[in-house]
Amino acid sequence: MKRLARYGPREIVLRAWTLVWLMLVWTMLWGNFSVANTINGLLVALVITVLLPMPRLPVEGRLHVVSMIRLAFTVGWYMVLSSLQVAWWAIRPGPPPLSAVLRAQLSVKSDLVMALLMNTLTIIPGSVVLEIDQERRLAYVHVLDVGSPKAVASFYAQLRQLERLFISAFERDVDWHPDTNPLRESDTREEV
Known part of the structure; x- marks a missing residue:
């Protein structure tokens, strides 16, 4: 008790x-x-x-339902579109698409939202997050199709749109209250 x-x-x-x-x-x-x-x-x-x-985990913003619904529909659209692209690359004749690891600068504020964004990016076919640098807010992402500057620009545009939607859903400046009490080791353990 x-x-x-x-x-x-x-x-x-x-x-x-x-x-x-x-x-x-x-x-x-x-x-x-x-x-x-x-x-x-x-x-x-x-x-x-x-x-x-x-x-x-510190929760520093508020959830905005309309923005969250928009985010869910956008992620669903990207998943369907990317699934069709990856399926086409698998069955089409010719060499596989050129793939590479791209570095992306992120502008999300909280580690929780960054983790949600990176998980979302990973579940979209054609991209896998390999590494996240929390201090510098960098993500290294393996992308399947980087054969042209247009394809690279398309990936970055998709990432920016997802990032804007995550910020709109979770990190609006009006509702943002940074955690002033960092987690201490004693706060994360249960007393038995």
Whole structure:
């Protein structure tokens, strides 16, 4: 009870939601919604959350729903378009497209949004993020088609559009409140 007192209501709800989510994943993996599976799922969720706690991440902006919906549709469009391009490159006659590692300067502010952007870029076929330099805000991305300046410019334009959408959805200047209390090692560990 002493540990719960140091958490606010939002933190308690978040932890409860995590338990419920992990329990649902467990029962869905077993494919049978029985009482025994639900109890086992709850026990597994408790073990995971107590023994493997996630570090607290600073959330420094607000989520804007309309921008998030626009982002989701844009990512979906890029995924379909890129899937068709990669499929065409796989079946067309001739040599494979020229690929290379490109460096991109990022303008997102938070590490959380940068991680979301890089994961999104990786799930879009034709590009894989290889390395991220957090201090300098650089990303090194393997891109399949760099055979022409137009193809390289197209990749950078796609990245800039995704970046603008992520900033619009998560990091608007009006709602931006930088974290003034950096995470300490003691904040990320649970007391047992």
